[in-house]
Amino acid sequence: MLPKARVEKLIPVLKHACRRARRMKVAGFPRAYYCSFLLRDINWFNTWASSGSMYRRRADHTRNVYCDIRVGSPRYDQICDGGLNDNDEEKESANLVTMPIDDNNLEGIRIALWRLSEAKFREALSDYSTKESNRISTPDPNRSLKAFTTLRPITHIRHARAENVDEEKWVRFCKIASKWMAELPHVSSSWVEFDAAQETKIFVSSERRIVVQHVQIYSLTALIKKLTRDGHTIEQELVLNCATQNELPDMRRFKKLMRQKHAQLVRLLRAKTIHAFSGPVLLYPGPAGLLFHEAVGHRLEGSRLLSSGEGQTFKDQIGKKVLTLDINIRDNPKLKSFQGIKCIGAYDFDDEGHPGRNADLIHRGHLKDFLSTRSACYGKGFVPNGHARSKKFQRPISRMAVTIIEGRNMVDLKLMKEMLLQQIRKQKKPFGMIVYETSGGETETQSYDFQAFSGEISFATLVYPDGKEVVVRGVNFVGTPLQALNNIVAIGGYMEVDNSFCGAESGFIPVTTISPAALLSNLELQAKEVELVAQNILPRPKRDH
Numbered sequence: 001m002l003p004k005a006r007v008e009k010l011i012p013v014l015k016h017a018c019r020r021a022r023r024m025k026v027a028g029f030p031r032a033y034y035c036s037f038l039l040r041d042i043n044w045f046n047t048w049a050s051s052g053s054m055y056r057r058r059a060d061h062t063r064n065v066y067c068d069i070r071v072g073s074p075r076y077d078q079i080c081d082g083g084l085n086d087n088d089e090e091k092e093s094a095n096l097v098t099m100p101i102d103d104n105n106l107e108g109i110r111i112a113l114w115r116l117s118e119a120k121f122r123e124a125l126s127d128y129s130t131k132e133s134n135r136i137s138t139p140d141p142n143r144s145l146k147a148f149t150t151l152r153p154i155t156h157i158r159h160a161r162a163e164n165v166d167e168e169k170w171v172r173f174c175k176i177a178s179k180w181m182a183e184l185p186h187v188s189s190s191w192v193e194f195d196a197a198q199e200t201k202i203f204v205s206s207e208r209r210i211v212v213q214h215v216q217i218y219s220l221t222a223l224i225k226k227l228t229r230d231g232h233t234i235e236q237e238l239v240l241n242c243a244t245q246n247e248l249p250d251m252r253r254f255k256k257l258m259r260q261k262h263a264q265l266v267r268l269l270r271a272k273t274i275h276a277f278s279g280p281v282l283l284y285p286g287p288a289g290l291l292f293h294e295a296v297g298h299r300l301e302g303s304r305l306l307s308s309g310e311g312q313t314f315k316d317q318i319g320k321k322v323l324t325l326d327i328n329i330r331d332n333p334k335l336k337s338f339q340g341i342k343c344i345g346a347y348d349f350d351d352e353g354h355p356g357r358n359a360d361l362i363h364r365g366h367l368k369d370f371l372s373t374r375s376a377c378y379g380k381g382f383v384p385n386g387h388a389r390s391k392k393f394q395r396p397i398s399r400m401a402v403t404i405i406e407g408r409n410m411v412d413l414k415l416m417k418e419m420l421l422q423q424i425r426k427q428k429k430p431f432g433m434i435v436y437e438t439s440g441g442e443t444e445t446q447s448y449d450f451q452a453f454s455g456e457i458s459f460a461t462l463v464y465p466d467g468k469e470v471v472v473r474g475v476n477f478v479g480t481p482l483q484a485l486n487n488i489v490a491i492g493g494y495m496e497v498d499n500s501f502c503g504a505e506s507g508f509i510p511v512t513t514i515s516p517a518a519l520l521s522n523l524e525l526q527a528k529e530v531e532l533v534a535q536n537i538l539p540r541p542k543r544d545h
Contacts, residue, residue, distance in 0.1 A: 001162040001214045002041050002200040006103050011212075013106055014039060014204035017113040021069060021121065022206055029125045033077070034070040034148065036205035037113065038351055039063065039099065040392075043162070043198045047171045050191040052179030057171055063099040064392055065113065066351070069120045071128050074148040078128035079375065079395075082306030084505045086395035093119040094393040142306050146376040149354075149384050153208035156349060160214040162198045163245055170194040177254055181224055183543065184262050186269060188227045195219040196245075203353045211349045217510055218242050220249070222258060224265055231532035234268045234473070236261040236458065237439060241499040241510070243342035264437075264459050272462065273474040274525075280423035280432040281477070281523040282416055282463075285496035287438040287455060289515030292405050294443040294453040295481040296329065298504070300361050301387075302370035302377030303397035304445055311445050313481060314367055318378065323365035324486045326408035331371060332358040333386060333401035338514050343402045344499045345512035349386065351396040356386035364408060371398040391507020399504060402512040407491025416519050417463075419490055423521055424465050431462045433525070434469065435477065443481075454478045457525075475525040484523060492517030 002010075014037045021035040041063045048056040070077045079086070088094065096116040100108035134140075174192040181190040196218050203211040219242070225235040238261055242248055249257060283291060304310040314322060333356030336346045347356055352374050360368045370377055373388035373396060388396035411419070417434075424432040436459045443453035455477045461469040495516045502511045 001198045004159045018206045021117040024121045030071045032069050032071050036068045038066040039202040041200045045196045047174050048193045049174035049178040051182040063101050064097045065099050067116050067120045069124050071124045074150050077147045078124050082303030083395035083397050084307050097393045149374040155210045157212040165196045186226050187224050190224045193221045209353045211353050217344050218245050236265045243344050267471045268473050271471040271473040275527040277525040279429040281520050282420045282434045283518045284436050285515050285517050286498050287435040288518035289498050289513035290438050290441045290455045293513050294441040297400045298443050300370050301398040302372040305377040317367045321365050322367045325488050326364040328406045329362040330360045331403045335402045338497050341497045343512035344510040345401045350388045351390050352388040354384050354386040359385040373398050389509050394506040397506045400511050405515045410491050410493035412493050431464050435460045477525050487520045487522045488518050489521050490519040
């Protein structure tokens with residue numbers, strides 16, 4: 001992370017570049033009414049090991065700048081479709097975001113900012129002209145909405161000291177851990193990876209807003225695989241994303257966690273395989289959080305209300321009941337930690353320089369608000385809540401940060417298992433299912449496609465009416481958002497933190513989901529995509545001890 005002295009050298013350069021950009025004009029075209037620069041300075045270290053040998057050790061220092069130039073006026077500018085399509089890597093500006101890291105000579109960054117702002121201004125004028133010409137034949141449904149919310153000047157500068165990343169320690173850790181994992185029985189292949197990213201973000205705008213923030217994310221990932229005789233690959237993965245190295249496990253704790261993963265791998269080798277299922281399902285907190293994230297979270301991103309290509313599931317539903325159960329969903333970027341665990345999705349200001357604030361999205365099943373940028377996504381009563389975020393050159397759009405799911409009548413896990421059995425018997429199903437762990441998910445929100453979501457199950461059991469559990473593999477859960485959410489019949493009382501990364505139009509960003517378990521009266525499961533792999537021709541070489 002950048003020290004105070006270097007931050008103080010860069011701020012005047014960015015401010016000067018903002019003033020210069022506002023002076024650009026082309027006869028017959030609108031002038032720029034707003035300019036901002038978001039500089040991201042990143043120190044990165046990564047190491048990867050397998051079978052006790054280091055495959056990768058890499059450290060880097062990079063810097064990029066996102067430039068936002070808006071032409072026209074805050075009432076009407078060049079941005080279309082909520083900015084969802086402003087992420088074309090072929091644009092000239094996308095190739096100009098990389099900045100020099102030499103702060104002893106600032107001439108390089110001045111030149112780079114000039115070139116970037118020139119390209120962004122030309123693109124803005126072109127987009128404005130296209131938007132105006134489209135109005136001749138196609139009505140603009142967002143014409144009455146304010147294009148951009150103006151803000152007062154502010155200076156918010158926080159300096160922070162980076163944690164020391166002992167590279168030798170983590171190289172040694174990954175090598176030792178990967179060697180130990182490779183010697184576990186029934187493991188065909190395995191690897192361990194450590195990643196550290198320390199970032200300083202400097203935001204400067206023509207509104208005289210200056211914001212300096214710092215982000216640290218440390219990730220430890222371990223994977224074990226077994227190739228079965230019939231060509232199926234069974235795997236278990238441990239993924240830990242933390243805001244401090246203190247939350248990462250030492251070797252003793254790591255082995256304990258991986259022994260649990262290995263025990264699950266062995267159970268999966270003998271597991272029953274099914275290809276489809278529809279019935280009652282109990283989702284543990286992690287999988288339940290994934291369900292809420294994919295099924296409802298992305299549909300509450302206000303930028304999607306501005307795009308005619310989106311399904312807009314909850315458009316014009318504010319104040320209306322959208323969930324049958326009394327569930328509260330909110331997103332609070334200011335929540336830095338929960339139950340002693342730091343939230344990697346937290347921040348003070350978003351990537352448009354707006355303070356992040358708690359957004360009450362759904363209260364007791366009623367829709368209250370959307371995640372928003374500074375562009376109005378609905379009319380009466382709109383107030384931005386600071387959820388504009390992006391990765392690099394993409395335009396910031398509304399994204400989840402720290403999403404919290406709570407129920408009004410929350411029950412403990414033991415009772416939820418009893419309720420699951422009751423649902424199985426009531427529906428006269430041969431079995432139900434408990435999903436203990438998932439490894440990722442995705443959703444479709446565009447109008448031309450099906451409004452659906454999916455979650456990748458990594459460990460689950462079938463539950464029979466007598467309470468017997470049998471490990472199962474071969475399926476992932478799928479569904480349509482409104483039906484799945486309204487099939488929730490109970491919410492657990494214990495909440496867990498899931499720190500992960502979410503991908504969307506504006507790139508992969510850190511997010512935190514805090515969720516209890518959820519019991520659904522019905523959830524559909526479909527067969528996993530399977531790619532069969534032939535067995536090795538030669539046996540694995542004997543280990544040299």
